[in-house]
Amino acid sequence: MDLLDAHAHAMDVFDRAVHKVGIGDWDSPTPCTEWTVRDLVKHLVSEQLWVPDLLAGKTVEEVGDKYDGDVLEDDPLHAWTESSQAARGAWLQPGSLVKVVHLSFGDTDGAEYCWQMTTDLAVHGWDLATAVGAEARMGDELATAVLEYVEPQLDLWQGTEWFAAPVPVPADADPETRLVALLGRTP
Template identity: 40%
Template sequence: MSDTADARALLPAAIDRFTVRVLAVGDDAWDAPTPCAAWPVRDVVAHLCSEHEWAPHVLAGEPLETVGDRYSGDRFRADPVGSWRHAVARSRPCWTATATHADPVPTSFGPLAVAEYAEQMLLDLTVHEWDLARGAGLDEELDVVGVERALAYVRSDPIMLTGPGLFGDPVAPAGAAPRDELLARLGRRV
């Protein structure tokens, strides 16, 4: 199996890249708008904090009802950097322990193969890395491997793309690059 045969192998590096972006956000940029409607920079980070707090539970196969709503609400907004560090301190190591993952894993979309859950997490990290960069005025380049993997997943028309309000309606891509296509398919204008 190659390093990219399973998206789980790509997640630790994607988490690290997102961490670099979070740490680069200036104090005056946390409330700046992003391409995510109604989500300023701090809310993009809070969204990913919530996902990464959930990840260890999901990967262990815990039912959603058991976890409850402990990772809901505005609890991550006050200290986005500290919240992100806390969330990934638990999430990142779980992605490298692939032999311990439940399969399927419980998600809000119903049970999913752990490999598809990893694709969703990689997609979210990749696209929201760009959202964060755009909102905070950071370099907007993305990892080529992560973009190509996320684009392949989006092209497969996964069920998560049909959910209400998860992503914006597709727009015309700004160019022919895979990054441009990925962002355009998810309603982002470059």
């Protein structure tokens, strides 16, 4: 799967989940044990807000505290829609995948940054859908593409705050089940 196609598909996974959040769901727990539904959506909105600035070559220091605080305000769905459209537009600019991006842990290329964002969108889309009792389907093609990105890096990520320890699943589990279990979720 082409990276920009994977990103679009992952964004759709999260978008479908956000549209399933009911009025009484915002304080509900998620598979990300530290976050409520609102916290999870806030995390993804904040990430999307950073994309245009980082792809424009700004450093974390230059952006500063611009996206601190309650980026959802009184309308989380609107905040998600606006931020995701702006982020997607930035990714679709020519050369976005080959630019040097200045992230908090150092400089990387746009493709690596896009894979990180794609992974976050897909997995947190699953988290959000699960939290609100919606069908959490990212599909085999996207799950396989993200698995292929994640698996070689898993040793580096284990023991960080990013993911819990892998959850065992049967060897013949589908790609989505393997992916979320590999990243510490109970399918």
